[in-house]
Amino acid sequence: MSGTSGPRILVPVGDSVTLRNTVAYAVRELTEASEDGSVHFVFPTHWQTRQLDEEAAEAAEELLDRIQTWVREDLDLEPDEEVPMSVTTALIATEEYLFSYRDYADSLVEYAREHDLDHIVFDPEYNPDGQGPLLSPIEAELDRLDDITYETAPVEREIRGRQLLTGGINIGTFLGTFVLSFLFYQFLGGFSGTFDYATGAISAGIVAAVLSGITFSGDFRPLRALRTIGRLLVYFPFLLWEIAKANLQVAYIVLHPSLPIDPSVERIRPAVPIGLPVTLLANSITLTPGTVTIDIRDREFYVHAFSQSSRDGLYDGDLERWVRFVFFGRGGFRIASLRERGQADESADDQESPPATEEADSV
Amino acid sequence: MTLVSEGLVGDVFLALVGAFILTAIVAMYRVIQGPTTQDRVIGVNAVGTTTVLIIALIAAVFDQPAFLDIAIVYALLNFLMSIAISKFTVERGGVL
Amino acid sequence: MSLLAWSAVALVVVGLFFTIVAAVGLIRLPDLYTRAHATSKADTLGTLLTLAGVAVVFQSGVPRIKLGLLAVFMLITTPTATHAITRAAHDQGIAPWVLGGDEE
Numbered sequence: 001m002s003g004t005s006g007p008r009i010l011v012p013v014g015d016s017v018t019l020r021n022t023v024a025y026a027v028r029e030l031t032e033a034s035e036d037g038s039v040h041f042v043f044p045t046h047w048q049t050r051q052l053d054e055e056a057a058e059a060a061e062e063l064l065d066r067i068q069t070w071v072r073e074d075l076d077l078e079p080d081e082e083v084p085m086s087v088t089t090a091l092i093a094t095e096e097y098l099f100s101y102r103d104y105a106d107s108l109v110e111y112a113r114e115h116d117l118d119h120i121v122f123d124p125e126y127n128p129d130g131q132g133p134l135l136s137p138i139e140a141e142l143d144r145l146d147d148i149t150y151e152t153a154p155v156e157r158e159i160r161g162r163q164l165l166t167g168g169i170n171i172g173t174f175l176g177t178f179v180l181s182f183l184f185y186q187f188l189g190g191f192s193g194t195f196d197y198a199t200g201a202i203s204a205g206i207v208a209a210v211l212s213g214i215t216f217s218g219d220f221r222p223l224r225a226l227r228t229i230g231r232l233l234v235y236f237p238f239l240l241w242e243i244a245k246a247n248l249q250v251a252y253i254v255l256h257p258s259l260p261i262d263p264s265v266e267r268i269r270p271a272v273p274i275g276l277p278v279t280l281l282a283n284s285i286t287l288t289p290g291t292v293t294i295d296i297r298d299r300e301f302y303v304h305a306f307s308q309s310s311r312d313g314l315y316d317g318d319l320e321r322w323v324r325f326v327f328f329g330r331g332g333f334r335i336a337s338l339r340e341r342g343q344a345d346e347s348a349d350d351q352e353s354p355p356a357t358e359e360a361d362s363v
Numbered sequence: 364m365t366l367v368s369e370g371l372v373g374d375v376f377l378a379l380v381g382a383f384i385l386t387a388i389v390a391m392y393r394v395i396q397g398p399t400t401q402d403r404v405i406g407v408n409a410v411g412t413t414t415v416l417i418i419a420l421i422a423a424v425f426d427q428p429a430f431l432d433i434a435i436v437y438a439l440l441n442f443l444m445s446i447a448i449s450k451f452t453v454e455r456g457g458v459l
Numbered sequence: 460m461s462l463l464a465w466s467a468v469a470l471v472v473v474g475l476f477f478t479i480v481a482a483v484g485l486i487r488l489p490d491l492y493t494r495a496h497a498t499s500k501a502d503t504l505g506t507l508l509t510l511a512g513v514a515v516v517f518q519s520g521v522p523r524i525k526l527g528l529l530a531v532f533m534l535i536t537t538p539t540a541t542h543a544i545t546r547a548a549h550d551q552g553i554a555p556w557v558l559g560g561d562e563e
Binding site: 390399 | 491541547
């Protein structure tokens with residue numbers, strides 16, 4: 001490892017409220033050091049983003065461009081002036097699965113080693129794909145390494161409460177929230193006249209003003225939402241059929257005198273992006289034959305399965321395909337099933353499993 | 364004008380309401396017996412779901428669509444109850 | 460009684476059957492996780508069928524819309540609540556019942 005010249009910093013970036021300040025902090029670190037240093041801003045992304053969602057890939061590229069601009073701003077450069085230190089932006093891990101904290105940490109470390117970087121600066125609100133607080137598990141992974149240090153950028157966190165009211169109202173999300181709450185109000189009230197329309201409009205206005213900032217994750221894109229809802233309607237009959245089958249099975253088992261069950265907990269890693277798709281998949285798993293989603297950690301589903309046949313059904317991955325179809329269109333069907341991806345037996349050697357499930361897995 | 368005015372439907376529905384109530388009482392066994400907190404929560408949740416159905420049926424029997432609002436609110440409360448108890452039995456912030 | 464009335468009664472009766480299945484499962488099954496199967500699935504279908512039966516009885520639009528909302532709401536919340544409850548149990552380290560586990 002070199003480490004002889006100035007600071008060599010790696011900053012994983014993603015869309016976050018404190019990103020701007022984190023970039024400023026990294027640049028300040030560089031300019032305050034006497035020697036030349038370099039900073040790499042990397043956007044860890046996962047393979048599905050590119051494969052299924054070109055918009056997300058474009059958004060990532062755009063974010064990296066924006067960072068370049070911010071760096072120039074922070075250094076007070078003239079438009080044609082060269083950046084005096086080495087600033088690199090990159091998309092990493094585009095061909096790999098990035099599912100768990102360890103995967104994220106691994107790909108960061110790999111990148112750091114490859115480019116001879118020895119310090120990682122985290123954005124305190126860094127939160128890839130909306131996975132929830134991710135920093136401490138990544139930091140725990142990095143603690144095991146000697147040659148790479150890390151810190152969290154000391155920048156002000158936005159207080160969530162401020163986003164509610166003063167975060168700047170986005171017209172798209174405002175209208176989306178307004179229309180949805182107004183319709184809900186009218187459905188409950190039964191479209192019963194001018195008075196209801198007026199009170200409905202007032203209530204919806206208040207709701208939209210206060211909550212539009214947190215109603216949708218990201219921008220509200222009506223066309224995309226409509227297409228998703230359309231595909232959801234295609235999915236629905238299939239789901240109902242599965243629910244009917246599940247119920248006949250449960251009825252058979254419950255009313256059978258000898259309770260023919262052989263339960264176990266399975267761990268699977270479905271290839272669906274986090275957020276709404278995971279929620280839909282988890283709920284669908286719960287509603288369909290013989291399986292209940294117990295827990296989701298690091299994108300790993302803990303699924304309680306009733307019997308051998310329901311385990312087989314789970315690994316066939318029909319539901320998973322359908323959920324991908326709902327959110328991404330036909331391309332979602334083409335990804336291999338869990339069994340084909342070799343997930344069926346992989347779960348047994350995971351060290352992070354809580355004691356309760358290890359017992360079940362050995363059966 | 365609803366089907367209830369045909370007379371018999373109302374009576375049949377009332378009988379079915381009785382059956383639903385018996386079912387809820389059976390499910391109460393799990394609430395009382397436990398053994399874990401979560402068993403009780405699942406039991407209460409099942410009783411709550413049955414209650415929503417009973418309210419909906421009663422709305423049909425007495426031809427009172429307004430009762431359906433009560434059913435919706437009750438369903439909401441039932442859901443919140445499960446989530447809240449689950450959240451507070453786990454001592455780490457945020458179950459959902 | 461008209462055919463419509465019969466179909467309403469039939470829907471509610473089948474719904475009642477699945478609700479009973481859920482209750483019996485709740486009593487008979489050996490542990491929390493398996494009981495969650497019974498309530499999450501049987502209760503959901505029981506609810507959907509019963510609400511459909513009630514919707515047939517109400518012959519105007521607004522109550523049907525409300526019933527539809529209620530059905531969608533139940534369809535989303537029942538598995539979510541089940542998930543929250545089992546997850547709480549899983550977090551507390553309550554071990555799932557397994558075949559032959561009783562003899563040890």
